[in-house]
Amino acid sequence: MQGEPYLKHLSLNREAVDNFNVYPFSIGAIAKLQQLEFHPQLTFFVGENGSGKSTLIEAIALALGFAPDSNDAGQNLSQLHAQLKLHKANRNPQDGCFLRAESFYTLDNHMDELAYLESYDGEPTHRRSHGESFMDTLSNKLKGQGLYIMDEPEAALSPLRQMAALSAIHRLIEQDSQFIIATHSPILMAYPGATIYHFSASGIKQVNYQDTEHFTVTRDFLLRHEQMVEYLLD
Numbered sequence: 001m002q003g004e005p006y007l008k009h010l011s012l013n014r015e016a017v018d019n020f021n022v023y024p025f026s027i028g029a030i031a032k033l034q035q036l037e038f039h040p041q042l043t044f045f046v047g048e049n050g051s052g053k054s055t056l057i058e059a060i061a062l063a064l065g066f067a068p069d070s071n072d073a074g075q076n077l078s079q080l081h082a083q084l085k086l087h088k089a090n091r092n093p094q095d096g097c098f099l100r101a102e103s104f105y106t107l108d109n110h111m112d113e114l115a116y117l118e119s120y121d122g123e124p125t126h127r128r129s130h131g132e133s134f135m136d137t138l139s140n141k142l143k144g145q146g147l148y149i150m151d152e153p154e155a156a157l158s159p160l161r162q163m164a165a166l167s168a169i170h171r172l173i174e175q176d177s178q179f180i181i182a183t184h185s186p187i188l189m190a191y192p193g194a195t196i197y198h199f200s201a202s203g204i205k206q207v208n209y210q211d212t213e214h215f216t217v218t219r220d221f222l223l224r225h226e227q228m229v230e231y232l233l234d
């Protein structure tokens, strides 16, 4: 098990921001950002669509030196990473990556090109389904002692595979890894003891798992799905 985190906290260099009225600094969660502490093992970013999770997680990944994958190459990446101050531990992770389910095929091919996977079994990853290939990376390619940044890893995964992903994440945590994950999955964010940050227009605030909208809305829907659907379709 691990001691201190690889990434301890970050802060926004507010003096260097020219204009808080333009993207990405105009997003409520970023505009109010002072300092954010990371859990030594697992930190989640949750919140409504458009609340700024991807913007911040992408900036963290860039500030850590994880290159944008080729899907990002032509895109207008925000300049937020240039204004982030990352406070790292003295020890360095031995492994690391930035995974986004939506661009996963590209990144996976890229990782294969780099011979990232020493124990790769030779089966071309692109012949597998999106979710199978993502699970393969999580279970077989990540080596541990790593700092892993993920944006909506659940996007490709069935509920059962999300549970399998939770086990794989736990194994990597036991191998001295740290994760920062943006997610909408009430399954993933159930990891015991994780820090959950809720993003909204009023800023970034820590919440308990059972107080997240993801937990309460999913629970209420499943418990009363017939009434809920009747109401929604009325």
Ligand SMILES: Nc1ncnc2c1ncn2[C@@H]1O[C@H](COP(=O)(O)OP(=O)(O)OP(=O)(O)O)[C@@H](O)[C@H]1O
Binding pocket: 023, 027, 047, 048, 049, 050, 051, 052, 053, 054, 055, 056, 076, 077, 078
């Ligand atoms: N390149 C860009 N230029 C201007 N605005 C942008 C850009 N990229 C994102 N935004 C806006 O910034 C806000 C935050 O977007 P972001 O992708 O970070 O949200 P998110 O929390 O990851 O949402 P989701 O849960 O849907 O993935 C949104 O309103 C979005 O429209």
Ligand SMILES: [Mg+2]
Binding pocket: 053, 054, 055, 151, 182
């Ligand atoms: Mg997003």
